Amino acid sequence: MRLPLYSLLGLLGLSNLVLGKALDNVFKVKKGTTLGGCDNYRTGQVNANLDAYFEEAQTIIKTASDAFGKYNTDVQVQKIAKSFFGITPNAKQDGPATTEDGNLLKHVQTWFVNLDNYAQGRSGKIPLYCNSDFLEQTTTVYTKGGTVRKNLVVSDDKAYGKMVPELKTKQYVAFWSRDLKEYYFGTPYTTKPPTYCADRRNIAVVTPMSTGKESISLCLCPAGFFNKANTLEAIDATNSDIGHALQKLETKSLSIVHELVHASEGPYETPDINAWGPLASIKPKIKGQPNPNWPGDTDKFVDMDREAYSAMDAILTAQATNPRQPTENTPENYAWAALAVYLAQNGAKMDYSTGLARPLGGPLVPPAPGGKKLRRDDGIVVAQNFTA
Structure with a gap:
């Protein structure tokens, strides 16, 4: 849903309309309105409240980093870790991950800490452009x-x-x-x-510059990021409808979370979903997505009659059918997992570990998918409407 401006300002707070706050503590923001300048996008208006988007990204990241640090005692985080990273709790389901997945959990926890440090400006400033x-x-x-x-x-x-x-x-x-x-x-x-942004499908990019890994820049695209369709101006944590899709709660701040994973760990170390490789590619519109009636319909977690359209769908479908997907370095997984954590702790406090809203307290591990395996196609590029 799109929020009217008066609701938006209430959610974001008037303090966000003042320039030069958190954003300038983390980035060297290009000034002006040409050649990548960001002045037009710091006005506090709809599609132009970059400072508020970034502060919300900071909040999402901090919430997720703290929560993943409490994995052993937080069942909700365990469910999200299972869905988005394939981390399996031990047989008793009382906290610690299995020995096999212990190192994977530590990896994800470390990356969330690094991401939080980066988002708070503890790793030095990088240039930020808006074209x-x-x-x-x-x-x-x-x-x-x-x-x-x-x-x-x-x-x-x-x-x-x-x-x-x-x-x-x-x-x-x-x-x-x-x-x-x-x-x-x-x-x-x-x-x-x-240029990258001339392609209107492109949203944002972390660009490695010629002096090496330590020299990068972040660019947000006018059409792809600021005017991206079907993204919220701010988090809507109030939705309490059972079966509501997580992907419908995508915010502009989530793209910033995604890009900060690239920035904090290096663009070469953080492949996007469509770089998983031919054996792990998920066709954008294949049938097979989390069952909207689950856990009521426990026969199969994956509903073979539903089609996946977004990267978030591809993540969950991949984990449900092959939990050993290489997702621990994929920015998209961190972004959606972080939003799921935030929504479990705020507002209506719903469980989005399956990608669809359900009350907190549901089963820790989703039932295995039905006997029919999803069809895989080599060389498929994942849908263009994901958080880039």
């Missing part, structure tokens, strides 16, 4: 000071030609940032202008 046109596709070689080296192209430069062999084969092209005096090397865009 990808701060990067200009080029073949020019620039010095560290930003001056041009004549008669040389990036792919032939000793500093980059050997470091990025994809430049030679034209798989990658160079993008230069006048602000950062650094390159980004990546696949060429076919859009006009040739």
Whole structure:
């Protein structure tokens, strides 16, 4: 649902309309309205309240990090950990994960702590842009000071030609940032202008710059992030309808949570869902999604007649049919798990561990899916409407 502006301001609080709070403590926010400038998106209006989105992301992350730290005594967190990360409690279901999953639990707990530290600005500031046109596709070689080296192209430069062999084969092209005096090397865009955000499906990206893993930038896209359809301006924690889908409570802040996982652990260490690989790919519209009548219909957790449309659906379907999915490094899992934790502790306090609202106190482990296995297709790219 979309909230009217007066409701939005009540939820977000008037304090969020003042510039220069938490956001500037964590990011070097590009000023102005051009070349990635964010001024238009810090006005406090609908689709333009970046400060409030970020503060909400901080709250979601802090809640989840604290909760996962209490895994052994929090049954609700155990259910969420099972659904989103495949972490199985011990046979008695009285807290600690099985020996097999103990290291996985520690990994997820550590990443949530790292994520919280990053969101609180304890790991140093990174540049934040609100459009990808701060990067200009080029073949020019620039010095560290930003001056041009004549008669040389990036792919032939000793500093980059050997470091990025994809430049030679034209798989990658160079993008230069006048602000950062650094390159980004990546696949060429076919859009006009040739930038990431020109593709309206793209939402946000953490970009590794040329000086290595420690040098990254975060970019939020005007159309994909700020004007993304079917996302809430702020958390709606009041919904208490049984069967309400978690994906319908997606907020803009959830995309920020996702991107901060990329930023805190490094973009190369945090593959998105569509990078799981051919054997783990889930077709966007395959049949097989958590049964809306569960736990009432206990015959099968996965309803073979329902279709999965979102990345969150793909996560839960994958875990239900193959709990050993490689999800412990996937930002999408952290984002949705964090929102599920938040909604279990606030507002109507519902259990979203199955992806659909049910009262707290339901079974810890969902029943096994029916005997029919889901069909898998190699090379399928997951639906475009996920939190990027």
